Amino acid sequence: MDFTLRKEHEMARSLFKEFAEKEVKPLAQEVDETEEFPRGTVEKMAKNGFLGIPVPKEYGGQGCDPLTYVMCVEELSKVCGTTGVIVSAHTSLCCDPIMTFGTEEQKQKYLVPLAKGEKLGAFGLTEPGAGTDAQGQQTKAVLDGDEYVLNGSKIFITNGKEADVYVVFAVTGMIEKRGKMIKEISAFIVEKGTPGFSFGTKEKKMGIRGSSTYELIFTDCRVPKENMLGKQGQGFKIAMHTLDGGRIGIAAQALGIAEGALERTIAYTKERKQFGRTIAAQQNTQFQLADMATKVQAAQLLVYKAAMAKATQKEYGFEAAQAKLYAAEVAMEVTTKAVQLHGGYGYTREYEVERMMRDAKITEIYEGTSEVQRMVISSALLK
């Protein structure tokens, strides 16, 4: 087993690092303070191919592997969790399902501009009564002539108002499964500007405050029937498959946040003096840093392993769940310790670790809570 990165991954990392340092880091605090979506950064990322990294070249993408994409989200999140999740939601939750389940026409019409970064993507599954319980969907789609008529709403949608293309899930009927009647869920591609599709409230969040998190509202919204993604009734499968990939993206975001907090804490503890010497000279600090670095390294190995599994295996939900569970919990632990090691200064907005601790929390919640990841992992162990 060889843990050495290939040349292309080393070069890609240096590219993402340079871009993150030059283009993203200088704006990160401001994006957090103002809660404004970093549109300019997204345009620069689009220009440089960051919005279609794992999409094949014939569909306007960069033709790279999932590991390269993961490194991009990781390096962006090291300096700005908001920017990391914008790329992750666009790529994993919108490009990926269209790439995997879309028809050739859908790929040409939607995937090509998404992968080129001409359009931004989002994913609408969560509803007020359907979080972890995706079967709780209330949004309905009824076929009327050549169109489906959507009614209902989605909440907590990342890239909400800023996106152009949305993968949306809705109930298309009831079916019998193991003697029980359950909802039949289907997926649709919905374009911004479709009559009957509007935006509700913007969420005021603890962290990733620059990401545009909105409610999507569908009122007699007519979507052409050729915009159904996959087959009727395949929605739940598409959603679960998409979230397996999405979890790798969020794991990479969590990893990046943890790495960023660790880097800043190492630098700070070497400068900050108490009792006549740097706090890095105190054994407590050294032991804390050693634990943080070891856990970050372990998280990185799990995240990279999940990315490699996505490249080489048909099913990778187990690896994705382990990576997301561990990386998210490490991100929370490491950023909390980072604030502690910064002392009172770490609690102020002048220091980035304060933002990083707030940004870290969501990685334990969205795209499957840590509890859901434990369910996925344990059900695979016990089947």
Place this chain on the structure above:
Amino acid sequence: MKVVVCIKQVPDTKGGVKFNPDGTLDRAAMMTIMNPDDKAGLEAALRLKDQYGAEVTVLTMGLPKAEDVLREAIAMGADKGVLVTDRVLGGADTWATSQTLAGALRNMDYDLIITGRQAIDGDTAQVGPQISEHLNIPVISYAQSLKIEGDSVIVERQYDDRYHVLKAKMPCLITALAELNEPRYMTPGGIFDACKAEITVWGRADLKDVEDSNLGLKGSPTQIAKASDKVRKGAGEKVTLDPSESVDYIVGKLKEKHVI
């Protein structure tokens, strides 16, 4: 239109500088980057590619690991890379370097050659103009802007507090300033292609019309007496004098340092 850009892998000064016992740079031991002026030259060439469909070839001389800088250039959009590497070429000063690059360029088709103004590891600004002399083509140095008009290039050449506008018929050589433009980033897909790209590798035997006596350390008229990393300057000396005394004091100091 064919453009050849000469680029150099230079030490990343952020990573610290290391030397061999003979005073030359220990390039193998240092973190490296593409020389900033060369990167601006490459960007200028890539813009000609975007605008006119120019074919862009990057050329470098160095250790085998200098191949990395060619791959970086290809990942930014260059079409081909040529590496000139040979033990007998090691330790070259500007004269031997320009002879080597000219020997390689004689094998290549070009309408325009672009080099950086100077490399951050030597700051001589000699190699570009020397290449043009060896190849007997015009040179315009210190380019802060560049455009093509028919079979000529029109260049704004930086000069103190102004610039000169010069026109030269191609083939010619331009030396680029970092201020010429903001170089683009590599793209992720470009990186994957660059890692698969075949790099042409030439040795001494592939150089055309060059004497051995003009190559490598032996062919280098420059002798390095001493080389060192940046030395921090002291705090300096502060004096408080009235204006007439100040003049005498300054003149005295300048005489002492043999400036006047």
